[in-house]
Amino acid sequence: MTIDSFELRAAKPVVATTMVAILLAPVTWAQDDTVQTPEYVVGEQAYPFDTNDPRVKDKPPIELPDSVAPKLNLLTAEESEFLKSGAARRFAGSAEDTVEALEERTPEEVKAWVNAMQDVVANNRYTEGRDLPNIPLNTESPRFNAWRLQRPRSMDPEREPGPLPLGRYGGYGGPPTFGRFAIALSQEDLVAGEVDVAILGAPLNMGSGWRDSGAQATIDLRLFSWGMGGSDQYALIKPSEVLTIVDYGDVAVDNSSTERSMQHVRKIVREVAETGAIPMIVGGDHSLEYPNVAALADVYGKEKVSVIHFDSHYDAWWGEESHLINHGYPVYRLINEGHVRGADYIQVGLRSGGLDKSAFNWMREIGMRYHNMAEVEVRGWDAVIDRVVAEASEEGRKLHISFDIDVLDPAFAVATGTPVPGGMTMREAITIVRRLCAETNVVGFDLVELHPALDPTYKTTLNSSYIIKACLTGLAMNKEGLTTVHYLSPLSSEHATDDYYGDQQKYLDATEAEKEPEE
């Protein structure tokens, strides 16, 4: 979308232009000049993008037989029309149901019945003067921005920029960090340290299921991160030796407002991506996919990033209800705002209730590639993984992986806000995540919806840590050029002391070829 088209949509072009000017300021460094749209609301503006969801449709209208005409005697023409309209179907049901309901009622009762439906439809709609047009904040507060203001560097003793190890023993022994990696607190640190991967927490706590997925998740994952930072046996690689990885701390969020948190998360993720480092965001609820991907689009350009969405839910809800973001909406909002094309979305692991034919038809229409558990049931995981990785590698596209841990079976990840049985195993998850991070061009990753309080065994936190490790492994493989299809170390995947599978020589040769000179 260009500035011009935004102005056409805006009620007050002057205000809109001012907004554009203001909003352009923080993004002038962007590599791609398509970042011109006002991306967020300042002041008390309305949401600047279209809010009509074309998928929200009434059912078709019905015809009523003449036999019920006497029952409709007291209705005005408008009321009669309403009863037959699509809008009335959610109350009165099909033509047969409607006829049956009419027959049970007197004409007076019919009139009251229809008026009640009309009232509900009208009352459900936003009405100026009656309903709040937005969620007001206390703009008089002298501490309005206290939640997100960053600590001036000068408050702490001077140090050189760069990753800062917290421990006394070769970096170990300090407070827990992701993977026991050094911390970085600013873009300056990332640049000075030539950081490859910055892991950051975003403790957003507004999911619709069991809440409290936020604050505890980012901290507990740091406690359970010995696995995250270790070496990998499948590829025989140690990510921390190949990549410079840092703990970038937590992003400030406002846990009373998802909408308000979005822009700040986006800013910090953008700050990471701008340096060329890969942001790995630990949630927090899945609303975070929106600012994460939007930030990547800010840096790499609109419609230049593809997304793989691992989830038991498709998270492309929108438009029916009053809010513009929650953990069920990020996919649609990203598409609606033009950050990602629908056709650049790949969905993996869907199996929740709630999706009807129209949802799947919509995905097909916009070219979204979906790989539901139903497909896995037909084809098996191996085939689906191959297909997903192939799709994700097309045209060397830049890829963001959004991993909702409820894609895992609750046996592996019971500690999540909205678990759905029948999901992936850890073995499948580790394989697909490692392969994607190794074989495709990953520029961002998030892991969301971890909710440690629901799992006193800490298993879910441990598994989440290993999902991140699988991606770190893949990224290290990618950097080392181990990007062939489903690479595994020929040394660790086969003992090769006999010819049991008939391919002993292949493994011996491959091992020999990988030998480093000093060995």
Add this chain to the structure above:
Amino acid sequence: MNSQSILTRCALVTLFLALLLPPVETAFGQWSAPDELRTQMSVLNDEQTEFITSGAVLEFIPERQLEHELATRDADGLRSFVDDLMSFAAEMSYDPERDMGAAPLNLNARSFNNSALPTPAPLRELKREPGPFSVHRYLFAQSGVPTFGGAKVAIWPEDLVAGNVDVAIIGVPNNMGSGRRDAGSGPNAMRAMDTIATPDMQSLVKPLEALSVVDYGSFTIDYMSTERTVDHVTDMVAETAGTGAIPMLVGGDTSMLYPGVKGVARTHGMGTFGLLHFSAHPDTERFGDHTISDRQALFLLLDQGIVEGSETIQVGLRGPAVDAETLQWLRSKEVRYHTMAEIRQRGFEEVLKRMLREVDKGPDAFFVSVDVSVIDPAEMVAAGRITSNGMRIEDVTRAIRHVCAAKDIVGFEITDMAPMLDLSRLSVIHSNAVLNACLVGIAVRKAGLDPDYVHPLALDHGQR
């Protein structure tokens, strides 16, 4: 004029100004730049000096640290440090050209108000006569569907009127607490543990025999916005109270105290009843960036005159928000507060006496509210805003029972119990005990008994 001399002049002027400025009043007393640090401060310009000496800086940095910085930084370091703090301070407040002042909504949404639309009568599927009804198949045994205390169910105000209902227990599952969340599961967890409506050990009154009690279901909330929840809950509480029933509200986080009390005040009148509020947290945040939250609930009630400060009693304060400024503000509002420090110092018996005297002297009617954080974590580990060293469950229930028996109760609310945090469900049992304490109190009053009455059979086995 060279820069050296400008600097010198500035320094002299600044020093002079600094000496003239009166010491700064802070929450902990006065602060003024110690004499030995004035030389260091002389490198700052007027604006910087004013920022430091006005005390504005103390919001960002404790005076101990400030004095350390003044004493140890060189001129450049000090100047850039103060500049950083000043730009930080400048960004604290709202700027309509930089900050979102209100979160936008989808005004085109077909179901914009979905969360607050009770089904109109003509659209209800089943026709029945108004009145509370049982969900149980058997006369004595309960059969599955959990209700508060196994009570009958009522859905509409006409049910309350037809049943001449005394007490309507209602869930308000808002889940936006500022501590750990899951209070939204509170109402159903309390329904699922059948320990409400137990007889009163002191008077042997059975609350469900003495009173007409119903489970009035739960009021719906907008799970993404407390702001959008408040009006609906206020309306529904007012409607409930308007039938003559006492609303007993089960949260939900403590932001729901605001619509709970406000709804009752809409029916009974603002300032016509006192508020007895048990909580570890003062909930009187005056400068919050939101318009409603648990931390602001009591502030809003006092600020809007819904309850009078002089008729508000707070018990059990000890949370992280209790500081001298807050207590000073409560004093200025004439709130009768009783902190854990007072309870430790004087003993609970003494504080209970004092509190009950305050209740006696107060208005005829009271709204009793309990944020479960008031109870010690040993007995209430599922408190969303948990704080160590709290009151014993028995002390809390005893105080509540007495007040509910001694006064006309216009409303009751228990908030912020997050069941997920307590695998043993002891917190649910104790939450039910808190609710039951008031229910029993109301029953004792209805039975015409003195609050202190003890049934002789309960007091003594009578054997010689």
